[in-house]
Amino acid sequence: MGMNIAEKILAAHTKTPEFRPGDIIKVSVDVALANDITAPIAIQAFGSSGLTRLPDPDRVVFVLDHFTPNKDIASANQCKLVRDFARQQGISRFFDGGEAGVEHALLPEKGLVVPGDLVIGADSHTCTYGALGAFATGVGSTDLAAAMMTGQAWMKVPQTMKFVFDGELRPWVGGKDLILYLIGKIGVDGALYRVMEMEGPGIDALEVSDRLSMSNMAIEAGAKAGIMAPDEKTEAYVKPRATRPYTLYASDPDAVYESTTIFDCADIEPQVAFPHLPENSRGISEVGEVAIDQVVIGSCTNGRIEDLRVASRIMKGNRVAKGLRCLILPATPLVFRQAVSEGLIGVFLDAGAIVGPPTCGPCLGGHMGILAKGEKGLATTNRNFVGRMGDTGSEVYLSGPAVAAASAVTGRISAPQEVLP
Amino acid sequence: MIFKGSAWRFGDDIDTDAIIPARYLNTSDPGELKKHCMEDADPQFPTKVKPGDIIVAGKNFGCGSSREHAPISIKAVGVSCVIASSFARIFFRNSFNMGLPIFESDEASRAIGQGDLVEVDASTGLIRDLTTGGEFTARPIPAFMQELIADGGLIEHIRKRGSI
Numbered sequence: 001m002g003m004n005i006a007e008k009i010l011a012a013h014t015k016t017p018e019f020r021p022g023d024i025i026k027v028s029v030d031v032a033l034a035n036d037i038t039a040p041i042a043i044q045a046f047g048s049s050g051l052t053r054l055p056d057p058d059r060v061v062f063v064l065d066h067f068t069p070n071k072d073i074a075s076a077n078q079c080k081l082v083r084d085f086a087r088q089q090g091i092s093r094f095f096d097g098g099e100a101g102v103e104h105a106l107l108p109e110k111g112l113v114v115p116g117d118l119v120i121g122a123d124s125h126t127c128t129y130g131a132l133g134a135f136a137t138g139v140g141s142t143d144l145a146a147a148m149m150t151g152q153a154w155m156k157v158p159q160t161m162k163f164v165f166d167g168e169l170r171p172w173v174g175g176k177d178l179i180l181y182l183i184g185k186i187g188v189d190g191a192l193y194r195v196m197e198m199e200g201p202g203i204d205a206l207e208v209s210d211r212l213s214m215s216n217m218a219i220e221a222g223a224k225a226g227i228m229a230p231d232e233k234t235e236a237y238v239k240p241r242a243t244r245p246y247t248l249y250a251s252d253p254d255a256v257y258e259s260t261t262i263f264d265c266a267d268i269e270p271q272v273a274f275p276h277l278p279e280n281s282r283g284i285s286e287v288g289e290v291a292i293d294q295v296v297i298g299s300c301t302n303g304r305i306e307d308l309r310v311a312s313r314i315m316k317g318n319r320v321a322k323g324l325r326c327l328i329l330p331a332t333p334l335v336f337r338q339a340v341s342e343g344l345i346g347v348f349l350d351a352g353a354i355v356g357p358p359t360c361g362p363c364l365g366g367h368m369g370i371l372a373k374g375e376k377g378l379a380t381t382n383r384n385f386v387g388r389m390g391d392t393g394s395e396v397y398l399s400g401p402a403v404a405a406a407s408a409v410t411g412r413i414s415a416p417q418e419v420l421p
Numbered sequence: 422m423i424f425k426g427s428a429w430r431f432g433d434d435i436d437t438d439a440i441i442p443a444r445y446l447n448t449s450d451p452g453e454l455k456k457h458c459m460e461d462a463d464p465q466f467p468t469k470v471k472p473g474d475i476i477v478a479g480k481n482f483g484c485g486s487s488r489e490h491a492p493i494s495i496k497a498v499g500v501s502c503v504i505a506s507s508f509a510r511i512f513f514r515n516s517f518n519m520g521l522p523i524f525e526s527d528e529a530s531r532a533i534g535q536g537d538l539v540e541v542d543a544s545t546g547l548i549r550d551l552t553t554g555g556e557f558t559a560r561p562i563p564a565f566m567q568e569l570i571a572d573g574g575l576i577e578h579i580r581k582r583g584s585i
Contacts, residue, residue, distance in 0.1 A: 024566075026584075037446045037490075038487065038489070041493075045576050049576050049579065050580065071447070072447060074448050078447060121487075122487055122489075139487060139511060140488075140515035142519050142576060145576060146579055146585060149579060150584055152585045154565065154575075188481060189480055189507065189509070192481065192507065193510050364443040365438075365444055366446075386461060387439075387442055388438055
């Protein structure tokens, strides 16, 4: 019987490769990731285990990206706890200060995750790396502590759902629009416990950055992983960056899927998810009149250089609408540097946007762009739960960078064509 | 083990931002986190919930962020167990890893009313609504996860057995 990519990667990482969906297996972990919110609990759990030294510090990656630059004293203390542990244990993949970026933009950029890897991260958006042909999934801090101790994790072997994007992409449609459309069709638990494997001409046409933003949101459909087969674009992205040898897996022609769903890209216009769930997505032509107070462009979903280029094309020569706050946070120091050298930051500043450092801050209502009661925000982030970006009486809409930039100019949720016909 | 307490009902898709809002994640101290448990879903909950009480929710409980602060806050506030028609996967594994008992039962999730006195037998998965007399059976827990609970969570499991 044929195997799909997820099953092949799991099989390559376990001593019991004769598994079936539903079995619980033990797998070896190539990368174990945590951030300033989740690492402290993992470090405490590690401390309680009786071990004093990490058996393999090179397997561990810590990124201080959530409440950094330190938003308050308590956050500073959490960062210090992680920093001290990283120093004491000799963790070389520790990213702090001017080396830190939003983790799921940073790790692929640094070549720290490669195709064929099995990655666990104490951050739900660890599924991002599926776009590179890795099996990557979010776990809790205790799972991370266990991987720090043993190099292993337990996994329930998931069923896989296949999603095919047929046809040609419409203008201004990116990966974010495809994934919001998909989540709108299957719901926030539509892929619960499953792997989503995404393929088709629509995926082939996307650059790696757009694919990363799709896999990033697999968790928003409840999925364990959101995997794409690596192609020549993946390899061109990975090859110059990879810190380790990689393996390119493809699903067998007779691989087994729980279901196969085919979407026609001709039906997919730029999408907007309405409050308070990512499944409330609509095409931009069905949005109506929604005035907004704030736009955020950034995050592990859409803070890459390609996203900033899209935003810059739309904002060039335009001004942010009076009374609207537009925050642009390049996701990593390298993205920031590129945006400076390509002149994008100048475009944003000329437009009256606020440009800030790489941080997850506003996405989870941490800091740098909190919404007040009654305010509406449009963000290129991945979640719009009640109170996600501020007061429980605020509202968050989600979109890709094109709609976000156009809306920053008009002051209401707008199609990109409205600003750049 | 038998859990017995009053039911606190919540709806579908209760996300971890509702269980413990991110604005409180600058600490992992259970004593702090419990003050804000479920506060964005029901501001009364952290002060009115009693030790042993049981959360009864709809589908996809615990969706969203992987923060373990969510099950930590639920345990710390004194909730004995959570019943839902389904759990989001990271919350599901976090609960077993750190020893918060959870039970999946669609029927129980639909039938149990706010404030009903509920009893759960963890060994058999039998859920009884003592207020209405209703009886339900939770989905069986895989053997490995029963081991995790018996050992007192994942870290203790590794300490006892030398590996996962």
